[in-house]
Amino acid sequence: FGRIYTKAPKPASTNIVPIPSPDPDAEGRRLVGVQVDGQILRGFPTPSGRLEFYSRTLTDWGWAEYSLPTYIKSHIHRERLATDETVLISTFRLPVQIHTRSANAKWLDEIAHTNPLWIHPSHASRLSVQTGDLVRVETEIGYFVVRAWVTEGIRPDVVACSHHMGRWKLSDEGQRQLMATVSLAHEGSEWGLKRQRGVAPYETSDSDTLRIWWTDVGVHQNLTFPVHPDPVSGMHCWHQAVRVKRAEVGDKYGDISVDTQKSREAYKRWLGLTRPADTHSPDGTRRPYWLLRPLKPAREFYRLPEEKELVS
Template identity: 55%
Template sequence: EGLSELEYMRKYGAFEVEKHGYQKHLRELTPEELEGSETDPETGVITKDGKAIGVMVKGVARVGFPTPSRKNEFYSQTLADWGWPEYAIPCYIKSHIHPERLDKEKGEYCLVPTFRLPTLIHSRSGNAKWLAEISNRNPIWMHPKDAARWGFKTGDLVRINTDIGYFVDKVWVTEAIRPGVVACSHHLGRWRRKQDQGNRWATNVVHIESDGKGGWKMKTVEGIKPFESSDPDSKRIFWRDGGVHQNITHAVHPDPISGMHCWHQRVRIERPHPGDEYGDISVDTQKSFENYKEWLKMTRPAPGPGGLRRPLWMKRALRPRDEAFYVDWDPITETRTGKIE
């Protein structure tokens, strides 16, 4: 049609980035790519300018996988070199929410706070009015066996206690979740204060107060309601629920190896306390910091081989220059100081 990529996207809503994205590891290196390269006779790894660019496979130079060996690795030399030899071969790791670490007598469960509803897209669909009309609440999914144990029925309030606080939500009794596990979908629970501007399709109005000692409480004072705007549909809003904000009640759980947040939460279920209302949230930032330090103790800190703060070969968005990966790199002088503090 003679359209540019941007024009095509504006007309059709999407455009093709690439037609074939499969078996890229089998691509043969070009003569230009191989010029000036060296091949390790034992491993077959092809290097150029000190970096691995491919691997010889049955006499053919292929690009391979983005790993040090350029192969799909079963044994990770990287994990061994960086102080985690027991995990160099894939294995099962019992995490903080493994059943053996949950005390059922105290009402402890694994909370899954990350599952997606098929109608919403993280927080990016907050302004999508038709999607907000379809999905606008995030109750606690609970199996009938667990609900019977607690005497809950659909619509009852439940207090979900986390490591650093709690939130109050409603129960949805369903066989769509396994016994012993509860879940609360994300996407929902957006909030704003009375003085804040912004999205009104999917945000509750809340009041926030501090006890001056690191404790914070949030209470919903107003749900979703119709409002005047240039879009006539804003006056047709009929739902009042914006969900419950659960995220800030989750302690920071940095995975000891990757540093990524471990989202699954160990929670303790309770019936609502006197005065508890739907949407109530309580967080203790002092407990949050203490919890973070406990998880920090499980790490095996850098530097790694050669004084690196992280492996050079692992991809990352907006990757800095190689020198910045070293612990002794000074970004001001742009030199390595030789000091590791």
């Protein structure tokens, strides 16, 4: 087994999807493949050129316990949930809208424009909730108020609320077929968002805008999620431990409440789970250079600042 390098420039490719780029060799030649039993193969874009079952990168960067595949109990593992908590699958979505990119697709908006909370009949029964009732979904930093949709299409121990919904604006200007007009207020670190108006028919050069029959555009649940950076990758851990309750007196559909101080405290707790590069980097860089990044900075920007640079 051996690695194959070349001094030839990388040829142009029609593949626009980025791939990881392992380091060149000591002579600056780029890795193009591996040799196995005398045969040259492309291999994998990893430091070893192989499909890695064991990751030396994780070991070198201070995560040796995860260098082999293993089961990790996440923040929403059942052992870490309180007795009255359940898991909100916030990455669930109806297969119609695509983030904010499809908000101007009028036919898609007509098909999917709201995001009720999917809840199993056994769970709904404990709460005395029926389809269409308002429920309050409480996270560790706030809550949102949404309608329930009671269905056996979801497990009894989880709830789900489709994302891509709940777009909002502070005035009547802007997109008018999938954005609610809201008011935003705060006192100290506590912020509240209340829906003022949904959508309605309006006149344009496209006669279909007069055919808008819906008013509901969903609830923006993401505002109530604290930042949960995964300690290893830094990517956001979306799933939430929540408490689902019947709506309280005064709750209105679309209400959102968030305490930004609690959000900051949650972020700092998660930040404390990381193993910073300044104490764990094996080569004085911020992160492994070979790992995939859609827009990759030049190598010099990976270098950690020296102590004298920090002082100046």
